[in-house]
Amino acid sequence: MEKTKLIRTRTHKGFTQQQVADYLCMDVSNYNRKEKGKLKILQGEWEKMAKMFEVSLDNIYEPEENNHFVFKDSSIGNYLGTNHFYTIPEFLLDNQQKYTQKLEEEIKTLKEDNNALMSEIENIKLKNNP
Secondary structure, eight states: OOOHHHHHHHHHTTOOHHHHHHHTTSOHHHHHHHHTTSSOOOHHHHHHHHHHHTSOHHHHOOOOOOOOOOEEEEEEEEETTEEEEEEEEHHHHHHHHHHHHHHHHHHHHHHHHHHHHHHHHHHHHHHHOO
8 A cells, every 4th residue: 555644745845765765775666665555664764764754753654554575486495394485576586686787797897997907007017127
């Protein structure tokens, strides 16, 4: 269920979803899901938003309803005769894949920069030691 009190307060106070997401240290898409009622808003998050908006918790809080998730992956483990079922929401896997790709691109760039610096160092050594 959409958090209408939260959305109304956020827009009335002039905050964007991105600003609130940054304040809560989360991705804007996750914050959007929380406003839409697709993800649970934790008690600490409610308190932080009330502080950010300078309102009482009662002005923004709306109770959670049951959340439903679509799972992309399911793993099963067995430890000492006890079955454990692990499920991962699809959006977490997607976010993790995007983050991994971003890190791989950064590593590639850093390696290229390192190689260029090493070449410069070698050139300087050759010029100084004929």
